[in-house]
Amino acid sequence: MPSNDSALPDRRRTTELTPEAGEAGRVVPLRHPWTWVASVFALVVAGAVLYSVSTNSAFEWPVVAQYMFDGQILLGLARTLELTVAAMAIGLLLGTVLAVMRLSRNRLLSTLSWLYIWFFRSVPVLVQLIFWYNFGALYPHIVLRVPFGPELYSASTNAVITPLTAALAGLGLAQAAYTAEVVRAGIVSVPPGQTRAAKALGMRPGTIFFRVVFPQAMRVIIPPVGNEVISMVKNTSLVSIIAMAELLYTAQLIYARTYQTIPLLIVASLWYLVVVSILSVGQQFLEHHYRHRT
Amino acid sequence: MNEPMVRIRGLSKHFGGREVLCGIDLDVPAGSVMCIIGPSGSGKSTLLSCINHLEPFDGGRLWVGGRLVGYREHNGRLHELPERDIARMRQNIGMVFQQFNLFPHMTALQNIIEAPIRVKRMRADQAKQRAMALLDQVGLSQKQASYPAQLSGGEQQRVAIARALAMEPQLMLFDEPTSALDPELVGDVLAVMKDLAKSGMTMVVVTHELAFAREVGDELAFMDAGKVVERGSPRDVLSAPREQRTKDFLARVL
Numbered sequence: 001m002p003s004n005d006s007a008l009p010d011r012r013r014t015t016e017l018t019p020e021a022g023e024a025g026r027v028v029p030l031r032h033p034w035t036w037v038a039s040v041f042a043l044v045v046a047g048a049v050l051y052s053v054s055t056n057s058a059f060e061w062p063v064v065a066q067y068m069f070d071g072q073i074l075l076g077l078a079r080t081l082e083l084t085v086a087a088m089a090i091g092l093l094l095g096t097v098l099a100v101m102r103l104s105r106n107r108l109l110s111t112l113s114w115l116y117i118w119f120f121r122s123v124p125v126l127v128q129l130i131f132w133y134n135f136g137a138l139y140p141h142i143v144l145r146v147p148f149g150p151e152l153y154s155a156s157t158n159a160v161i162t163p164l165t166a167a168l169a170g171l172g173l174a175q176a177a178y179t180a181e182v183v184r185a186g187i188v189s190v191p192p193g194q195t196r197a198a199k200a201l202g203m204r205p206g207t208i209f210f211r212v213v214f215p216q217a218m219r220v221i222i223p224p225v226g227n228e229v230i231s232m233v234k235n236t237s238l239v240s241i242i243a244m245a246e247l248l249y250t251a252q253l254i255y256a257r258t259y260q261t262i263p264l265l266i267v268a269s270l271w272y273l274v275v276v277s278i279l280s281v282g283q284q285f286l287e288h289h290y291r292h293r294t
Numbered sequence: 295m296n297e298p299m300v301r302i303r304g305l306s307k308h309f310g311g312r313e314v315l316c317g318i319d320l321d322v323p324a325g326s327v328m329c330i331i332g333p334s335g336s337g338k339s340t341l342l343s344c345i346n347h348l349e350p351f352d353g354g355r356l357w358v359g360g361r362l363v364g365y366r367e368h369n370g371r372l373h374e375l376p377e378r379d380i381a382r383m384r385q386n387i388g389m390v391f392q393q394f395n396l397f398p399h400m401t402a403l404q405n406i407i408e409a410p411i412r413v414k415r416m417r418a419d420q421a422k423q424r425a426m427a428l429l430d431q432v433g434l435s436q437k438q439a440s441y442p443a444q445l446s447g448g449e450q451q452r453v454a455i456a457r458a459l460a461m462e463p464q465l466m467l468f469d470e471p472t473s474a475l476d477p478e479l480v481g482d483v484l485a486v487m488k489d490l491a492k493s494g495m496t497m498v499v500v501t502h503e504l505a506f507a508r509e510v511g512d513e514l515a516f517m518d519a520g521k522v523v524e525r526g527s528p529r530d531v532l533s534a535p536r537e538q539r540t541k542d543f544l545a546r547v548l
Contacts, residue, residue: 196348197395197454201409201461202385204378211412215399 063263067254068270076250077271083167083236083246088229090172095179102184113180120177126238129170133242135161163244171235175228182224186217219290226283230276237268247271297360299324299465299496300345304354307340314340315351316520322513324464327497329507329528332517333543338500341517342467345498346387347380358387359464385413388458392470394450396442402429402453403438406460414461421460428456432486448479452486459490466490468499504547508532516540 053059067073101113120128136157144153161169190213198208240249251264258264300322307315314337322328330338343349344356347364355372356363364380365372396405406425410416416424429435432452442450451471458466468487472480484506491497491510501507507514507528514528516537524537535541 191395193391193393193395194397197389197391197397199348199381200346200384200387200389200391200467201457202381202383202413203409204381204413207412211408212397216397219399 058262059266060260060263063260064266064270067260067264067267070254070267072250072254073247073267073271076245076247077275079245079250080233080236080247080271081275083171083239083244084229084232086168087171087175087236088232090168091175091179091228091232092225094172094176096183098176098180099183099187102180103187117177117180120174123174125170125174125235126241128174129166129238129242132161132166132169133163135166163239163242166242167236167239167244171232171239175232178228179225182221182228183217186219186221187213189220190216215290222286222290223283226279226286229283230279233275233279234272237272296324297357298322299326299359300328300498301357302341302345302354303356305341305344305351305356306353307337307344307349307351314520315344317354318520318522320515320522320525322465322496322498324496325494326512327491327499327510328513328515329511330498330500330515330517331502331504331507331543332523336517337520338517339469342389342469342498342500345465345467346384346389348389350374358383363387381413385461386463387465387467388461388463389467390451390454390458390469390471392473394442394447394454394474396450396454396457398442401439401441402434402445402456405442405453406457409457410460425456425460428459429453431459431489432456433482446479447475448482451475451483455483455486455490465496465498468497468501470500470502472501472503502547504532504544516543518543 054061098113098116101109102117104110104113139157142153142155142157142160143151145151194212194216195208198212203211236246237248239246240252243249245253247268251268255261255264298321300320302318302320305315305318306313318337318341320328320341330341332338340349344351345358345363350364361383362372363383365374367373396402397408400408403422403425406428407416407418407421410421410424411418426435426438429438432455434449434452434456437445437449437453440449442453445453455471471487472483475483480503484503487497487499487506488510499507499511511528513525514531515522515525516531516535516539517523518539524531524535524540531540532544535544
């Protein structure tokens with residue numbers, strides 16, 4: 001290729017060590033001019049957006065400030081946090097049980113766990129929520145009884161399935177399916193030699209799991225579960241569809257009355273931002289705690 | 295004659311269709327050191343794992359200290375015991391692994407006191423005191439607060455030996471304890487094992503260290519294809535093997 005032939009002597013001239021020149025042996029790094037162009041472009045776009053957001057009166061920033069610490073909104077925020085914690089707790093506990101079942105040598109247990117995970121990961125959480133909310137249409141009465149024996153508990157389904165229980169069932173049971181896979185990956189990541197060593201020391205299965213396997217699995221489990229918690233904070237907004245007064249639904253209730261839709265959505269968004277930011281920092285601390293000392 | 299510490303009669307085991315142990319007979323008298331050598335895949339590590347029931351077997355009998363390990367006999371058949379009963383038996387049998395298998399989330403000291411506290415319900419201060427003495431015994435009293443990842447392979451293996459000794463076992467099993475070590479680290483580990491043998495510990499050692507076997511072993515067994523092909527005093531077996539397979543193996547490794 002002719003272009004190569006002509007380029008070669010040129011390049012040699014620049015890299016050749018010329019002792020008589022003052023900058024002998026100095027290396028000239030490759031310049032990236034287009035990175036600068038892109039940076040300037042991004043800065044201009046960001047500036048334009050910021051300007052527009054701050055000057056467009058339709059954002060109604062004074063209304064945002066007015067509702068940011070409104071009692072009703074704060075109550076909704078509390079519901080969102082409670083729901084996140086409760087649904088994650090259900091997800092983690094049930095998910096760990098499902099993971100252990102999935103890893104069981106018993107075919108029936110592992111298949112049941114696989115079916116659960118398959119089902120609850122396949123149906124959208126929004127659909128599941130509506131489904132639980134309307135559970136009464138399927139089973140009007142819930143009865144707990146000893147087989148062929150006396151009834152222990154009986155109630156109308158509509159009395160049991162409130163927006164809260166429907167939300168917990170919908171979010172928690174679906175979360176368990178995701179957590180199960182994360183926990184399973186964590187347990188599998190612990191080398192079998194660890195269990196062998198613990199057995200050889202005379203430890204019982206329960207001790208081995210809680211003292212040896214689980215603490216090591218945590219290192220693998222923590223980062224994805226941290227992400228799941230962050231997803232859960234936002235997924236709780238789905239339960240607004242079944243009239244549970246968490247953060248988003250509270251905002252909706254207010255703007256249905258005042259027609260200040262945009263500012264109230266901004267209030268909700270800002271709170272989600274705050275909560276997720278705090279959780280991200282917490283996740284970093286936890287990851288650090290479970291990292292092996294090297 | 296006294297009951298041997300380990301008595302093995304007609305032990306056999308299959309993996310799928312392959313027979314990995316075919317009718318092993320072996321006695322290890324109390325206070326003696328039995329070394330087992332042989333080519334890889336000869337079943338020597340599997341045999342070792344049967345002694346503390348990390349591996350179940352299909353036929354034969356195996357006693358440690360006069361008691362069947364992992365099974366109870368009923369109407370002439372062996373029935374596998376539940377895990378917690380097997381765990382109790384394993385407390386008396388220490389084991390050291392090729393890959394050390396220290397718990398990476400615990401310091402050297404925590405590795406050693408974990409089982410005495412959790413399994414034997416020993417008081418923490420007492421367990422710590424004993425652990426420090428054991429670390430001193432293996433020459434690592436400075437390393438109590440180090441995590442396994444901060445220790446060399448030889449140091450990890452010595453902590454692993456201390457961890458096994460903390461349960462005060464009557465018998466110690468060594469599964470190729472120096473095979474994963476850099477050559478210059480092998481000596482320290484073998485020295486600790488030699489001291490242990492001198493103190494009267496009953497030991498079964500699967501190893502490739504023929505010099506160690508010759509010096510420390512009271513008896514040497516050569517295994518090939520799931521059988522004990524030849525056994526005797528290490529000096530005799532290593533210098534004047536009778537079986538052709540032993541001769542071939544020694545010719546390859548010496």
